[in-house]
Structure formats: structure tokens, C-alpha cells
Amino acid sequence: TGGHTTEILRLLSCLSESYSPRHYIFADSDxxxxxxxxxxxxxxxxxxxxxxxxxxxxxxxxxxxxSWTSSVVTTLYSLLYSLPLTYRLKPDLILCNGPGTCVPVCxxxxxxxxxxxxxxxxxxxxxxxxxxxxxxxxxxLYYFSDYFIVQWPDLKEKYPKSVYLGRIV
Amino acid sequence: FRFKDSLAGGLRRADLVISHAGGGPSFCLETLxxxxxxxxxxxxxxxxxxxxxxxxxxxRDGHVLYCNCRYGAATLQSMDLGGLKPYPPGQPEKWGGFLxxxxxxx
Numbered sequence: 001t002g003g004h005t006t007e008i009l010r011l012l013s014c015l016s017e018s019y020s021p022r023h024y025i026f027a028d029s030d031x032x033x034x035x036x037x038x039x040x041x042x043x044x045x046x047x048x049x050x051x052x053x054x055x056x057x058x059x060x061x062x063x064x065x066x067s068w069t070s071s072v073v074t075t076l077y078s079l080l081y082s083l084p085l086t087y088r089l090k091p092d093l094i095l096c097n098g099p100g101t102c103v104p105v106c107x108x109x110x111x112x113x114x115x116x117x118x119x120x121x122x123x124x125x126x127x128x129x130x131x132x133x134x135x136x137x138x139x140x141l142y143y144f145s146d147y148f149i150v151q152w153p154d155l156k157e158k159y160p161k162s163v164y165l166g167r168i169v
Numbered sequence: 170f171r172f173k174d175s176l177a178g179g180l181r182r183a184d185l186v187i188s189h190a191g192g193g194p195s196f197c198l199e200t201l202x203x204x205x206x207x208x209x210x211x212x213x214x215x216x217x218x219x220x221x222x223x224x225x226x227x228x229r230d231g232h233v234l235y236c237n238c239r240y241g242a243a244t245l246q247s248m249d250l251g252g253l254k255p256y257p258p259g260q261p262e263k264w265g266g267f268l269x270x271x272x273x274x275x
Contacts, residue, residue: 010261014261018274128259130222131222133222168259
């Protein structure tokens, strides 16, 4: 979703062209991210000639303030889409920053890893807006990601396994 | 306006920005990066605690003025924008270096 997309594009802007091709996965209900991503990639293609990217949508796993039980159901539904998608893409690295959409994708990647099909590195960067508390995706992925990055020192104290690099966006 | 793709143009021309705290925290940061003075207005009835976190932290660090919507007018009258500290830019290079190491590109 909007704010998350802006942040993740900032994170990508610091990465070299070795991080290619880029596969963007976002929620089907998201109207603004596609335009932002295309604009970012268009600009990038001006510098890097062989820039490659794809866009895929999956059902949104959770609306803001959706109840716990219904969230589990909607997340499972998103998983039906994210699992074949992740299997097809077989990513080496998953970079995510908090929208509900990242949970089914990461779960899919973990399953593929457990089944010996493809082991992806999961790197989660919590939003800069999270100063004192983690998002729900963050709370879940803190335990399942390979690297969990926070941008404020309070969170580093509360979640000692996290990585604190200062403010990066 | 409803939804503009980017508020960047309007932002560059502005002398002062008054923003709602929730929903667009990236916009707070864009505003600060442009070096514009920012007043953040919160409406605790509508917002979750977490949406206030960034506004509160930025206020603690002296980068924004911060008020509840009920006191907006009073804040505008008494505000001291000169006391606001410039917002240092983030350091994305550390991130690039970190990820390269983790992935094995170094």
C-alpha cells in the first residue's frame, strides 16, 4: 500500500543492479502502488540499461483493523495465490516492509524452503513510522525472517535480535 | 484535491505545511526533507496509537510542532517555527552495504 510502497522504493534506490530482476507483489485492492513502481523503474532504466522487473497482485490479506479470526481466513486465501506465485518466481531474496501482503508471501517462501524447493533469504525492514511498537506483520516476521531491521533505537532494545542501522529511508 | 500522484510540486512552493499525522507519515518525512516547517495535527479519536508514534518522536526531536485538532488555531497563533531543528537525512548507504554483505555481493 501507498506509504509502504514509497518506503520500499527508497530502499531499492540504494541497491545496485545486481538486485535484478525485481518482482513486485502487492495487493489487488492497491490502486496507487503500480504507478509509483512503474515511475521508479522507468527512472532506473535511464541509468541501468538491462533493468528488469515484473508486477503481480495477490488478494489483500488484511484490511486495517480487521479482526483476528477473519484475518487468518483472508490470509489463508491470499496464501492460495502467493504459494504458486512464489513457487513460480523462486526468489533468492525477499525484501518486505510491513503491509499484510508480505505475510503470505513470506509464509510461502518458508514452505518452499522447508520442502527443499527453494530457500529464500527473508529481509524485513520495519517502517520508519514504527518508533515504539512493531506492526502486526513485524511481530510475526520477527521470528521468521533472516534479518529484521528497525529504524529507531527503542525497537532495537525491545527486539534484541533485530538489526539497527539508524534511519535508512 | 483528491489524490495527487505526488505532492512534491505543491510542497516546494509552500512556506508552511500543516499535516494530519495518520495515514501519510511518509509525507511528514518528505516535508521535512524539503526543509519546510511542519505542524502535525492529530485527532486521537480517529487514530491508533501507532500512527502517533512518528509524530511524537519528531516532536521530541524538535523537528515538528504538534497539536491536537482542537487546539490548532491556538498553535498557529503562538507557534515558534524558528525553534524547529532541521531534519537530518536518513543514511541509506548503510543499508545498501548491509544488504550486499548479507546477500554475498561484497
